[in-house]
Amino acid sequence: MAVTFAKRTEILKRSEIREILKITQRPEVISFAGGLPAPELFPVEEMKHIAVKVLKDSGSQALQYSTTEGFEPLRQKIAARMNAKFKTIVQPNNVLITSGSQQALDFSGKLFINTGDVVLCESPTYLAAISAFSAYEPNFIEVPTDDNGMIIEELERILQTVDNVKLIYIIPDFQNPTGRTWSLERRQQFIKLINKYEIPVVEDNPYGELRFEGSPLPSIKSFDTKGLVIFVSTFSKTFCPGLRIGWIAADSSFIEKFVLIKQGADLHTSSISQREISAYMEVYDFEEHIKRIISVYKKRRDAMINAMQEHFIGDIQFNRPQGGLFTWVEMPQRIKAVELLKRCLQHDVAFVPGDSFFPNRQVENTFRLNYSNMPEERIYEGIKRLAMVLKDY
């Protein structure tokens, strides 16, 4: 005998984003590659107060093992906020606290996917969701999208012809990587189809609360009459990612199984971090905090869009997102984003080539830009450099 790895590990790939992040840690690089929130907006001073308060009020419990389901007052607050913001009707016992929303994606794969099953996703889609699901060896089918979201006719054609679709993964609000948001009509058409075919849906919504303009749209979950939609979100973008607190909100028949999966995976999420977020929401105005984030990111989005409008020449398309952290650039076919990145790195500017956001398709002429992580001047300077390299290409 000798050491052999499980078959699932053959397809595990290093996340291109995370590898690039390492390269771009040199301070002189203007990196649009990450998806990092702006650290200057983290409530550091408030968290000093909260950390002491939690330890003072409930130190023994905050440092002890706790239930797999999560800290009850936090589950209550999450359910209440979801119902107010996303028009859902979820109870606290529909909520499971996870170690970041990445864990919710992993668990969704673990719960639904046998080797060879089909997962449907938007084309393009969030690359770390591809990583999470890949561990369970599915086949991905990419559903074509346009500016209004998934193209429902294409989705129906797939559902009619493919018989082992076990999960549909979508990001309807300010999608990663494109920044696009599904229209109300698409949402309604989508759920109609889901109800007909009864396929579980993961609605990943880390950015929905970060809307700069326009009216919030009801979540897909809000239209979910059959308990098929697994709503996944996180405090990583509205509060801070370092605490690793996300959640799943789903029908109790799903939550029950997710709890068993979590028991085997990490017992429970940090007791103290859960209590800290809960206490923060009691002591401070969380909605005000989110408003601050929105006002800063909106300016950064504007800076990026303005800079691209000013400096990009030729047939370069980009999206003007109404919220979230990202925009998406499409170049003429002959320009390869990976090659462009290499040239850009020589000028100390970075982004993520679009290739890795397509699980199957070969799309080489797109890239993702993040605008949340740096001030406007730097965004402006970075886009100027990028435009220069692009012009020389």
Added chain:
Amino acid sequence: MAVTFAKRTEILKRSEIREILKITQRPEVISFAGGLPAPELFPVEEMKHIAVKVLKDSGSQALQYSTTEGFEPLRQKIAARMNAKFKTIVQPNNVLITSGSQQALDFSGKLFINTGDVVLCESPTYLAAISAFSAYEPNFIEVPTDDNGMIIEELERILQTVDNVKLIYIIPDFQNPTGRTWSLERRQQFIKLINKYEIPVVEDNPYGELRFEGSPLPSIKSFDTKGLVIFVSTFSKTFCPGLRIGWIAADSSFIEKFVLIKQGADLHTSSISQREISAYMEVYDFEEHIKRIISVYKKRRDAMINAMQEHFIGDIQFNRPQGGLFTWVEMPQRIKAVELLKRCLQHDVAFVPGDSFFPNRQVENTFRLNYSNMPEERIYEGIKRLAMVLKDY
């Protein structure tokens, strides 16, 4: 179509311990069922200082995304402590920080086990390891054990005859559930066999630092010349579990793959918790803290053993552990631990029946007792009640 779950979920079971923990949360119950550290030993006051210090010194980084591998200064401290305490030779880059050691077990299953592969374990073994591995649908083979650890002849017989053993899971120090420690001779014989058959080994060592008496024994990892041993541990028993910080120390060829698995599973472990533990070790004397835990647990072990010696009558065997959190009781065959538990709960005393620590075998006349979580008087009172119920049985 309709909702179907992955096959792996059919064998997921609620952890009996966790369910019992829920029942026994009534304050009048004397529960020997959990595996909880003593909360009065948590450094609550020190953690107030540390939490503020970490936020003051590095608030933005502590609340931001961080690397999958973990906080470098913490990895350095873990490697240094392991080399001092467990006689290993590991470098910081051999260490991956995990969200509790439970996650390390899950990842080990994910890395090595295909459906139907064989996992060897001690009989009995830690039940949450069974849960973690079960998600990857192995067959367990229980290797017989005695007071000195795994019986090596039995292990060899299995390795000679079973050709798809992919992983061996062991807890050589103060085992959960039995409290037993492998002898030096067994450790040496074991690694010799492992080197011959080249099977990866998970050496789970959450309790090794909590030795009350006798000399520490070198870890199995310390004899590992072929890079086959994956050493897994945690701060849950030596510091506090609420932070959810564990680690894997292994050959870099394994760590590389574990990092990819972790990227897909939860990106990284809490940035702030990692920095807090690291800062604690810089500001305070961690070894002194562990000594305090040891002195308290030793008294509790003594109380439990003394109470059992005094009150148990007839053919009841129990172990006198030299460290850790648990002891193990074997009763005559005709006494069923589950039935005994039901009767005990009527007298407000609880424990975990041994059944769930055997993945295959039907062993009904054993149970596990935890002594770390309550003062001596209560231990004494609980054992007295238990002895009374046992006598009436």
